[in-house]
Amino acid sequence: MNFASDNWAGAHPLISQRLLEASTGFAAAYGASELDRQIEQRFNELFEREVAVYFVSTGTAANSLALAAVNRPGGVSFCHREAHMLEDECGAPEFFTHGARLAPVDGDHGKIDPQHLQAEIQRFPPDFVHAGQPMAVSITQATEIGTLYQLDEISAIAEVARKHNVPLHMDGARFANALVALDLTPAEMTWKRGVDIVSFGATKNGCWCAEALVFMDPKMGRDLPFIRKRAAQLFSKSRFIACQFEAYLQDDLWLQLARHANAMAGRLAAGISQSTQARLAWQPHANEVFAIMDKARSELLREQGAVFYPWNPPRANPNLLQPHEVLLRLVTSFATETPQVDRFIELLES
């Protein structure tokens, strides 16, 4: 009953198997191998346009280098107040941009509200040097709290970004989970709605070290080769990242794994919503379920082997919990098994 995080899962056997097969033989280092080229080409197909793809090691690296690519002096990037890059990356985005700022934007359900975005971004009038200058907007899909931006919501945010002449980045650490939940193509969920840069995460969904930074307009990423190398993110044996993506994307494995993770979350949410002992904090849309229950109940579950993390209630929602209650985050993944879910629900009620 491990719901701690999708990064507590291991790697999918098909991906590890592919790594094993790729072990022998020589190949050009530093991303210059035939396989690197092939997989980059694969991303063009995936996104239905010629994109620029850069493999990096972690989601934090992908997000940080995305901002570094569009960096401006005194730059300010706008993201949701509870965004991963703001809350959980130890200042990496600021570090890789030499001190550009992340400005929090409010919005319900973990999603930037376009009107709030508009209000925040216009606090930085062009040429008013004292405040700094807008440089990017970043959304997370699926969000940090397991919700999803609908297409028109992405469009609305993209419109604000475009109006202020800054690119729109999507932190896609759980890109696949969002994609299958919304039943969209990558193109539909990104550039067709105004997204310029995607942190395309595969680590949480079955790989163990495979993240790609994708620029819809290759020119926007033209400094990335130097930025990536200088950031210590250019792997000598880059082909092993490429081959993880190869297996991941082959025969829609990635979509299957995401569907499974989402289904497990759905099953978990269904159980909780019918529970007398817990309730859903909000409706989950991807592979994260947020549940509210008595602290005592949560301790009991933990003693019986359930693994999960507590979560800080959103700042906008200070009254979410009763004093004796706790908010739990329950994350499912490709590795979550139905009996685990059912056992958790069973224990919850017992």
Added chain:
Amino acid sequence: MNFASDNWAGAHPLISQRLLEASTGFAAAYGASELDRQIEQRFNELFEREVAVYFVSTGTAANSLALAAVNRPGGVSFCHREAHMLEDECGAPEFFTHGARLAPVDGDHGKIDPQHLQAEIQRFPPDFVHAGQPMAVSITQATEIGTLYQLDEISAIAEVARKHNVPLHMDGARFANALVALDLTPAEMTWKRGVDIVSFGATKNGCWCAEALVFMDPKMGRDLPFIRKRAAQLFSKSRFIACQFEAYLQDDLWLQLARHANAMAGRLAAGISQSTQARLAWQPHANEVFAIMDKARSELLREQGAVFYPWNPPRANPNLLQPHEVLLRLVTSFATETPQVDRFIELLES
């Protein structure tokens, strides 16, 4: 006949096999797993003292974060003029130290000359703010040109470093190759001779993504947890780096692989030294051989399938080559096979 680089080799099957086995099950993320702990403990045994170990993704990351850990404003680190961190890391050490400088030091055979080091370091008198302040000395073992520091050479450099109160770092991208060539223990080659920090590389010698930054005095690395996270180098599925090290260190696999690579280099060097068509640029000590031959001959070898890179002659040695000659770097690895070496020598003479 691939002698392009040891990072053109793949991964040793025992290591990939271990990755496959480790794929299933859940484990704490971000370096907090049981296995992470075990392997960190394994490094204590390896170095015969309590060290602090931090896994990172690339050698450039290890070197850069080593310097970041001992960073000072206006800091200057001293390394050999041909050092990898100076020549081939795209300014990553400067970036991760927010602009600290790498000062080149001369010395024969790719090794810092302690007297030159002394002369350079004393160009920075304490409290003379205009010049900046020394912050580290870094040596590479085995060096970028396949030579080795003998123990007394390390001691002599350590003495200069200590006199100026700066730590001594060892870039051990080819640590194992040096260790077996000198027939030493890790302790003997490092802290017993005054080395404070080691970039312990495993990627070139059979892993595909496993580098460890080792502080002999854990206090010296006390900021590393935050530095590493902020540098986007903390893997969520860190256990997969740990398990590469597990297989790497088990039953002395790492030493066997390094011995094999070195033996292949020795065989190659022996063939070249007896050749009428080429000569050794200098005596190799680890797994890199530098050969001088006619450009035409080198082209011929390439056409017949040999893979290798040309190399810039050391600055100190401008007359190394005749106009019609070229300097080649030939790197062997755990994956180099005897017939490849023999075939190369055979073709060389034909």
Added chain:
Amino acid sequence: MNFASDNWAGAHPLISQRLLEASTGFAAAYGASELDRQIEQRFNELFEREVAVYFVSTGTAANSLALAAVNRPGGVSFCHREAHMLEDECGAPEFFTHGARLAPVDGDHGKIDPQHLQAEIQRFPPDFVHAGQPMAVSITQATEIGTLYQLDEISAIAEVARKHNVPLHMDGARFANALVALDLTPAEMTWKRGVDIVSFGATKNGCWCAEALVFMDPKMGRDLPFIRKRAAQLFSKSRFIACQFEAYLQDDLWLQLARHANAMAGRLAAGISQSTQARLAWQPHANEVFAIMDKARSELLREQGAVFYPWNPPRANPNLLQPHEVLLRLVTSFATETPQVDRFIELLES
């Protein structure tokens, strides 16, 4: 009727006269002159302890280097949501700290609320690398909106800072104005209440380029000589900053100038509070008055020669204004003259 800002004022004649007198003769450059030494000594007397003093060129430099001196990787500094360093320094504090973050803290009247501070700072548990680590608390005295921290309020904030083991910085761009308003000595308003670092501003109060960064414990500033030089803030002709301070501090000129500025603000506030056309947004305590009036009235004043800036209402106070109203900031200085004030009030009523 110029109330645009105290930095629209020029320099006090006694200070410019002193600059003229100091023009001739040779003196050691880069802060090593006899006069530099004397003035540094003068600060010891001023603060009644041995402090470390560093002259810099701007208030932004002083604030930024204060944070740079206590920088930590992944560092987070806490300041009021409307603080100058957060709102008006174009990311300089982040830049000089290589990406450390400024975390906004709420509080009424432009002042950090210690309980809010406590709540924000404990969002960063020690050793939780994902969030980063607290590195400083900064208060502004007088605040950006012309209010003042009382001594017990400083103590309460200092207590939170000390509990979390971070230094307390005071942005004293209007240090003198606060000091005379509260009728305190520098020691009483700073280290006796737990302040560790002061940005001691003189530019707004009669100098034209004289800011001093003061460390109550010289050890805390021990890297400053290198930090300042690297920050391009070490003046070659540093003695001209020193001599501004000389004239500024001589015969309590600085206190007189501040008293005058405050008195002018008081007169202005008294007029406004009795006005039928405007009201005070809040009670002023130093040399800034914030007034609310009809937009039309404010335009009229502008046409009649009054100079001032509009001001964004505090975020915590969204209902401060009626739709037809505007919030104005009116700043007085050593150069403000009584007739200007009286004329403004007169026009306001006309």
Added chain:
Amino acid sequence: MNFASDNWAGAHPLISQRLLEASTGFAAAYGASELDRQIEQRFNELFEREVAVYFVSTGTAANSLALAAVNRPGGVSFCHREAHMLEDECGAPEFFTHGARLAPVDGDHGKIDPQHLQAEIQRFPPDFVHAGQPMAVSITQATEIGTLYQLDEISAIAEVARKHNVPLHMDGARFANALVALDLTPAEMTWKRGVDIVSFGATKNGCWCAEALVFMDPKMGRDLPFIRKRAAQLFSKSRFIACQFEAYLQDDLWLQLARHANAMAGRLAAGISQSTQARLAWQPHANEVFAIMDKARSELLREQGAVFYPWNPPRANPNLLQPHEVLLRLVTSFATETPQVDRFIELLES
């Protein structure tokens, strides 16, 4: 007999007088005053084209922000091995460029040799990410050792820079001294020969805090407003820098002061070249004289009141001195008086 440095001199009375006159009255802050505008316009006339001008506080700031304006990830700037920015700015250029590197280039007489430049710059092939990428060339006029680039020498360097598509910067800390020595206009010495950016120094030549960063193509400096503010180099009372420039440039004061300084250096050099006790290390062209004499003689001079600094012999010239000799730098300025010079020569011979 003070020959320590031109920054040991004070300020010219006409400049300080102008500062005094400018003390009264109100003016827009942060560079927006009428006077700021006028002086910026004055630079257009001076350079005979529409330039972009940014006032900053120190020469180090001007040089560092020049490079920051043309910064590239993994960037490498080329300057002479003995350049001020490399030897005496404590890593400020690296800091303000977030770690871009300064690559030393050799050349006689303190001047970059275009062939050496070509050799160094082509060590960075385009798209070879490992080495980084060229981003600027910087020359110093007059050089750090008092020599001058002739126009064709500037052209030759500009040609290399242009060929590699990087801008050419001129560190003009002693711009006026060079200009009058060569009898050129600013346009002739800069953009007509391919210079793109000038650090236009006035501090050493009679101001006390007045440096201007001048972009021949304003577009090249388009980020400078934000870069400067973020660098804490935007003065609130900027008009006081502007008014220093006003007095400096009025009635050719700056050229007169530079002519005087150069004449004093010429007189000093003439005396030394005829001396039996000292010799010129090389021929001076501006306001710095480098003399070689016995250490004992130099000590004697010092005891008799002469003030000067020893200087490290150029690396390229290790045999410049006999063991008992010392190299002295003697700097003249607008404040140097003929009797001082004559007295020095007299004492030298006595």
